[in-house]
Amino acid sequence: MDASATPTEEMKRDPMHFTDRITPGGDWPVQAGRYRLVISRACPWAHRVVLARRLYGLDEAISLAVTDPVQEIIDDENHWVFTSRTGSPDDKDPVLGIHALREAYLAREPGYDGGVSVPGLVDVPTGHLVSNDFNQLTLDFGTEWTELHREGAPDLYPKHLRDEIDALNEEIYNDVNNGVYKAGFAPTQASYDRAVHALFARLDRLEDRLTRQRFLLGPTITEADLRLWPTLVRFDAVYHGHFKCNIRKLIEYPALWAYARDLFQQPGFGDTVNLNHIREHYYAVHTGINPTRIVAAGPDPAQWLTPHHREELGGRPFGEGTPPEPPPLPDRVPPVV
Incomplete structure (x- = not known):
């Protein structure tokens, strides 16, 4: 999630730009193996989505990509990147084939010039970012992905x-x-x-x-x-x-x-x-x-x-x-x- 402040203003967070939802029968359908969740282990906003994925048992349905904890400066901005020290050969995610998460943002919207944040849920076939809406992702994992929940998954949003x-x-x-x-x-x-x-x-x-x-x-x-x-x-x-x-x-x-x-x-x-x-x-x-x-x-x-x-x-x-x-x-x- 991105934040900005001037010397005289309080920090403000950019609104989520990519907020599409994955739902049964929707434009982005619930489908095992189709989506990859890009996270940083450092980021608390990504962490809540990882928790939901684990507790609902979506580990196999949604694959996980972990970025390097230290962002790389690209075009004068910090970016989440994949490196060999976090298990990405040749500094590229082995599934998405990208070095920086921003590549999935640009694949979805070539003219996008906003911030790049984790988590990012990416459509593997197209390489397009579907959502970086960490609030909605956890709710949808609990309510829209139920057909793929593990046996014994808890109801975290009764x-x-x-x-x-x-x-x-x-x-x-x-x-x-x-x-x-x-x-x-x-x-x-x-x-x-x-x-x-x-x-x-x-x-x-x-x-x-x-x-x-x-x-x-x-x-x-x-x-x-x-x-x-x-x-x-x-x-x-x-x-x-x-x-x-x-x-x-x-x-x-x-x-x-x-x-x-x-x-x-x-x-x-x-x-x-x-x-x-x-x-x-x-x-x-x-x-x-x-x-x-x-x-x-x-x-x-x-x-x-x-x-x-x-x-x-x-x-x-x-x-x-x-x-x-x-x-x-x-x-x-x-x-x-």
């Missing part, structure tokens, strides 16, 4: 909770998901103060909420948890220091920290995290914030595997469903320890 999920998602997006960026890229002290205090006020409310229940909407994981958690898993590693979100660390919130570990230790969550990619991307790419490009070493990732005791609150993480099987070998990430 009809009776959708209004509540949507309202909470909006608050989380404004104050937390986007809030860390508004603080990190604040052009003035006043804009930073507004963003950082709104962020921690929301975290305080979420702490209270999670003191009383295991997950955001109660005893089971929902779409709302998929939206909050990618920010939490990056919080102490990059947002606390790099983005100056340092009123408190995540580990100083008893309920939020235990909740984050609970999810990390669930199949489909921790097995999608590459903390090395996260640290390297943020510290190496954001040269306006970190001109030396020195990558911070901590915190110790082994903390994510410590007991959380959230099971004492009861509940069933996957509701009437079951946990996903381990990811396919090409999609696996290095263990945290």
Whole structure:
């Protein structure tokens, strides 16, 4: 997702430009093997889509392409690229045959001159980008791709909770998901103060909420948890220091920290995290914030595997469903320890 700010303006995000939807019988039909999901392991917006793909069991139906965590400068702009160190021979994705994700954008719209972001869902036969709408992608994976869901896939967006999920998602997006960026890229002290205090006020409310229940909407994981958690898993590693979100660390919130570990230790969550990619991307790419490009070493990732005791609150993480099987070998990430 792209952001911009002048020295006197708060950061603003560009609206999604490619928002086509894949639906049964639509112009872009649901079809196993037709689409490739391009992500960065560093990006929280891509991470939520990876979580949905894993939990619904769409690993085989939608292939995964992982970019290098460090963007390459092309035409004076940072771009997501494929390199041999992330498993792309000759620095090209082996399925799409492209070096930079922007090639799929230009294949779809040759005159496109906007930002290029992950995730990107690409139509393999044409090489055209279908969507970079990370919000809609997770919802559609849950509601439009059901014919290809694994047996035992959870219902993360149940009809009776959708209004509540949507309202909470909006608050989380404004104050937390986007809030860390508004603080990190604040052009003035006043804009930073507004963003950082709104962020921690929301975290305080979420702490209270999670003191009383295991997950955001109660005893089971929902779409709302998929939206909050990618920010939490990056919080102490990059947002606390790099983005100056340092009123408190995540580990100083008893309920939020235990909740984050609970999810990390669930199949489909921790097995999608590459903390090395996260640290390297943020510290190496954001040269306006970190001109030396020195990558911070901590915190110790082994903390994510410590007991959380959230099971004492009861509940069933996957509701009437079951946990996903381990990811396919090409999609696996290095263990945290």
